[in-house]
Amino acid sequence: MKKLTLILFLSFLVFSCKTKEEKQTEDSSPETATEIAEETPAPPLEIGCYAYDANGHKISFEITDVSEMVLGNLDYALKEKDANTGTFAGKLQDSVLIGSYTFASEGMESTREVAFLVKDGQLIEGYGELDETGTAFKNKNDLSFSSSMPLSKTDCDSEM
Numbered sequence: 001m002k003k004l005t006l007i008l009f010l011s012f013l014v015f016s017c018k019t020k021e022e023k024q025t026e027d028s029s030p031e032t033a034t035e036i037a038e039e040t041p042a043p044p045l046e047i048g049c050y051a052y053d054a055n056g057h058k059i060s061f062e063i064t065d066v067s068e069m070v071l072g073n074l075d076y077a078l079k080e081k082d083a084n085t086g087t088f089a090g091k092l093q094d095s096v097l098i099g100s101y102t103f104a105s106e107g108m109e110s111t112r113e114v115a116f117l118v119k120d121g122q123l124i125e126g127y128g129e130l131d132e133t134g135t136a137f138k139n140k141n142d143l144s145f146s147s148s149m150p151l152s153k154t155d156c157d158s159e160m
Contacts, residue, residue, distance in 0.1 A: 006154040033053045044095050047071065050151035053080065061088070061116075061123060061151055074101055074114070082106055088114070095119065096126070098140060113137055117145040 047066055052059040056079030065071040070090050079084040082105050090099015097116045102109065113136040115126035126143035130136065137143060 022154075045092055045097065046153070049154050049156040050123050051154045052149045052151045054149075055151055057117060059125075059149060060149055062156060066092070070097055070099065074103070076103075090114075092118070096143075097123070098137075115140070115143050115145075116151070121153050122150040 013143065014042065045066055047063050050061045050063070052062070058075075058077040060075045061069060061072055062074075063072040068091075071093055072088045072090070074088045074146045075083070075085045084103040084105045085113055086103025088099050088101050090115045092095055095118045097118060099114065100111050102111045104110075112134075115128075116123040117126060126145045127147070127149040128140070128143040129138045131138050
């Protein structure tokens with residue numbers, strides 16, 4: 001009985017050592033450039049045009065530069081509201097684009113903070129409580145990205 005137990009123990013020990021060596025050999029193989037490229041996610045935001053056009057609401061956002069700063073032209077034409085045409089300058093952090101929207105409406109120039117969540121090739125506008133001036137978010141961590149008007153990537157030739 002002791003011999004049988006000893007033989008089983010030694011068999012188990014030898015088998016487990018071989019499995020461990022095989023795993024180390026497989027894990028230590030160098031990654032190829034193709035494997036690294038496949039693991040690297042594509043940039044979440046691309047230069048180009050994003051738009052929403054339904055139910056009398058039109059929003060167009062042409063992103064002209066995606067580097068340290070994200071720059072573009074942003075236009076709103078919401079049903080039963082005055083149209084706003086302006087420029088955007090902001091930063092992208094963790095798939096959230098936050099920046100200043102400087103626009104002209106009713107002959108006046110104004111600036112307000114806007115935010116978009118970049119998700120699945122769309123820009124979803126974020127909303128949150130504004131500060132005393134009504135032009136900036138009180139707490140950027142409490143934004144809600146539940147807009148029913150997502151901007152989808154579109155051809156820039158199809159102007160709104």
